[in-house]
Amino acid sequence: MSTEPTEIEDPVPAPPALSIIIPTYREAENLPDLLRAIDGVRREHGLDAEVLLMDDDSPDETRRIVADLGYDWVHLHVRTHNRGLSPAVLDGLTLARGTLCVVMDADLSHPPERIPDMIAALNDGADLVIGSRYAPGGSTDARWGLLRRVNSRVATLLARPFTNVKDPMSGFLAFRRRLLDDAAAFNPVGYKIGLELIVKCRCQDVREVPIHFADRTRGRSKLTVAEQLRYLQHLRRLAVFRYPNVACLIQFLIVGASGVVVNLVVLTALLAAFVPKELAIAAAIVVSIATNFLMNRRFTFSYARKGSIARQFLGFVGACSLGAVVNYAVTLTVLGYLTDIPQLAALVGIVAGTGINFTMNRLFVFKRTLVDKRPSP
Ligand SMILES: Nc1nc2c(ncn2[C@@H]2O[C@H](COP(=O)(O)OP(=O)(O)O)[C@@H](O)[C@H]2O)c(=O)[nH]1
Ligand SMILES: [Mg+2]
Structure with a gap:
């Protein structure tokens, strides 16, 4: 006799395998392409994924566009308190139901097509997988000027005392949700969540999946000088944590x-x-x-x-x-x-x-x- 329930439908849908957390602010113009691309990956790879859009109450068409697209696996969370990129991601992580989590930007800089490879690396035992611009095979937009390249490289170099990873600044990440259970005083300042994970969760096996980082073509970057100064504060905190x-x-x-x-x-x-x-x-x-x-x-x-x-x-x-x-x-x-x-x-x-x-x-x-x-x- 079969013990499987057949007729009675579970009122609470089973949690998805993967939660994709995307912080957004004024990204209405990018959301249709981004969500369609993720939809394509879901279909092609049979990926059981939900998307959590963590939006800081953007004064644009975000709500309408998400509603019009009508994807039932996309959840828009409008935040009005404690705004900012890293609090938005952290909120997303607490709402995530998947065993696996991906964090990515909304501006199409991070190619969703690379998510299956990142998941494969996790399933192969990695603690943290980074969508990496600087791993062999990775690249950044050809339009990056000298200043931007130097800036990015210097920021990466400053993280060297904490990790040998080639692109610890990347905001494109995959990890098991339970990685956060072991996080000691997890508190990313600014947007270097990957670096915070590597140091505070003491990740042993960090792997990099090469990506092509495309520059945003629509909307504006919110990366400010103040944000960059916050990175120095972040490094100081990490140094006090790792090498007191x-x-x-x-x-x-x-x-x-x-x-x-x-x-x-x-x-x-x-x-x-x-x-x-x-x-x-x-x-x-x-x-x-x-x-x-x-x-x-x-x-x-x-x-x-x-x-x-x-x-x-x-x-x-x-x-x-x-x-x-x-x-x-x-x-x-x-x-x-x-x-x-x-x-x-x-x-x-x-x-x-x-x-x-x-x-x-x-x-x-x-x-x-x-x-x-x-x-x-
Ligand atoms: N919720 C939320 N998302 C943000 C905020 N600032 C930036 N983002 C999102 O974080 C991602 C990365 O920001 P972006 O401006 O592209 O930074 P850049 O890639 O470093 O230039 C994008 O998806 C933005 O929409 C914020 O204050 N709140
Ligand atoms: Mg960006």
Whole structure:
């Protein structure tokens, strides 16, 4: 006897195998071609896929066009809160019902015809598949100018400490939905969701399917300079996540170098204003200590921003003073025993003093245990 239900229809349709999440803003002109192309791929490859259009309430014909096309596998979600590309994608991922997810742009830059190959790579065991412009066989639009090429390559290079993937900036991605279950503090800033997935989900097997990236021919790009600056903020967060100690030390050194600049600028300005030398030098030192403190509190040890600023300032000055004493002692010792060159001895002293300075600040002044354990931004 067959146990399969035959007559009774399931009122809740079974979830599709694949959810394609597409963030959109003012993409009405591109949606008909895009959705027809996806329809073609669904038919040709028998792909059981839904499309989630995550639209930020576009002031164009998006709603009407989607309704007119009449595809029952396309779901338009109009968002009016927390707008932006990555929140839209994240919302899409929470609504997705498929076991597999694809994220892609709406402007026809990402060819839907490559989705079956991306799915095949996932089924072959990949954790994350990238539709890649820079993998062998991939290409970008011939109209890309030099500036755009350099810009894209530099952005890719900056991601190198986190991944060897050829195109970590790509917004064309495929992965299993459950990949996100293991995401540690998943929080993409801007639109580098692939890079965020690689780092935060600790993807081991990342594969690239070559694509031809066509430039959008209709509508406008929303990639702004502000978005690009947000990428630097994103990289900083990823560095703090992946390499907490090294990231902390590097930020400390950058802040230290900025203190040298502050000192020299203040000194020059005060001397130009005819402030006496002795006073100008002292003031420049005080100002640079203060800016160093504030910058370290804001960036290097940002996890400790909730601690008492007065206590931290005293601790910072104390740690710096100890660093100065160590610097002095080491310089004299090296000069006495290892070299005759004072500048060389001073360099060794600076390294030792800075090391003490950093260690004291890290361990005692800006203690991790004194502040709440939320991931630092
Ligand atoms: N929901 C939503 N989608 C956006 C937003 N900004 C861009 N998009 C969509 O994200 C995709 C990539 O944006 P695009 O402007 O093409 O960026 P570019 O390819 O880097 O120039 C497109 O499908 C856009 O419609 C936004 O603020 N909200
Ligand atoms: Mg685009």
